[in-house]
Amino acid sequence: MKRLQKLIAALSAIVVIAVLVVGIVAPMFAKTEIVMTAFAPSEKPEGEKLDLVMPDADDQEAVIAFAVNLYEIASEKYCTAENSAYMVTFSNTMLGVPVTGQRYDVRNGDKEYYTEYSFIEGDTGFLGSIMGAVAPDSTRFAEVRYTDASMDYINSFKMYTTSDKGAPSYTKDENGNFIYDVDWSTAATTQKPKHDYGYRLTEQDITLDTVTEAKVSYNEEEGYYTLELTLDPVKASAAITIHNLKANMGDAEYTAMVQKIEIWDNGYPRYFHALDTWEGMGGFMESILDFRTTYYFEEYWCDINNYQYMVEYGK
Numbered sequence: 001m002k003r004l005q006k007l008i009a010a011l012s013a014i015v016v017i018a019v020l021v022v023g024i025v026a027p028m029f030a031k032t033e034i035v036m037t038a039f040a041p042s043e044k045p046e047g048e049k050l051d052l053v054m055p056d057a058d059d060q061e062a063v064i065a066f067a068v069n070l071y072e073i074a075s076e077k078y079c080t081a082e083n084s085a086y087m088v089t090f091s092n093t094m095l096g097v098p099v100t101g102q103r104y105d106v107r108n109g110d111k112e113y114y115t116e117y118s119f120i121e122g123d124t125g126f127l128g129s130i131m132g133a134v135a136p137d138s139t140r141f142a143e144v145r146y147t148d149a150s151m152d153y154i155n156s157f158k159m160y161t162t163s164d165k166g167a168p169s170y171t172k173d174e175n176g177n178f179i180y181d182v183d184w185s186t187a188a189t190t191q192k193p194k195h196d197y198g199y200r201l202t203e204q205d206i207t208l209d210t211v212t213e214a215k216v217s218y219n220e221e222e223g224y225y226t227l228e229l230t231l232d233p234v235k236a237s238a239a240i241t242i243h244n245l246k247a248n249m250g251d252a253e254y255t256a257m258v259q260k261i262e263i264w265d266n267g268y269p270r271y272f273h274a275l276d277t278w279e280g281m282g283g284f285m286e287s288i289l290d291f292r293t294t295y296y297f298e299e300y301w302c303d304i305n306n307y308q309y310m311v312e313y314g315k
Helices: 002-029 060-080 125-134 233-237 241-249
Strands: 083-094 097-108 111-120 141-147 153-160 169-172 178-181 188-193 211-219 224-231 253-264 269-280 285-296
Touching: 060 211, 060 224, 060 253, 060 269, 111 169, 224 233, 233 241, 233 253, 241 253, 241 269
Parallel strands: none
Antiparallel strands: 083 097, 083 285, 097 111, 111 141, 141 153, 153 188, 169 178, 211 224, 224 253, 253 269, 269 285
């Protein structure tokens, strides 16, 4: 009887110890849900601080040279990073009609994935109906793209509609992230040309020859520079964007370009706000292009599984 009591006591002690061990160890290995908010500022990526000296604010030539040099460093850092991502929220207001949307791009080594969603917002009446009917593929659409080093083209899977019926839509979750609803049944696969424009963060040229005014500041607490640049709209668009604009809008010309760029003090890009204006039809039509880009290098945002439709259609 005493042996049985001792055995029960020993087993009870083992059970208590096991429960305590599980209670301590289990939380250590429990999977913690990661809550991330799209378009929020990125964590600062690892990298040694650049050895830079701020220019004299009154020496505009020196400020422009400093800004262009830092932009070139950021462009190379981004384009040569092994894993990177960016997100864009944009607004294109034309004839008072707001076309808004979001873009997401992830690069893992030589593989690049891209999604874009575009909407005509609100009740825009007759003008909104006209724009949606004339240019549905640039107003109400959703698209997924993929390319890698083995391809000399970009694979595009895209759907669009001429009216609100069947158009992509979105809601937002409790963290403010976009949740998209897309009917891909009408989408078509096409191959788009692949270009190598060199290291850059924008298709507008930012060089000593295109920057007309510049301001530079440094946030010492968070460790990043802010460049505020005014570009010559003719020179900055000459290589790439003016050709795309004219192909779609005929006699259109860029009339103003203001860029705000935030760059970590280790050279990686943080944020880019481009505000460009163009006019067409003899000045009758004006459009304001407002693009806000946030850059990411952390593991979560460089994982295509954390984006809608990238895995299914990014092929």
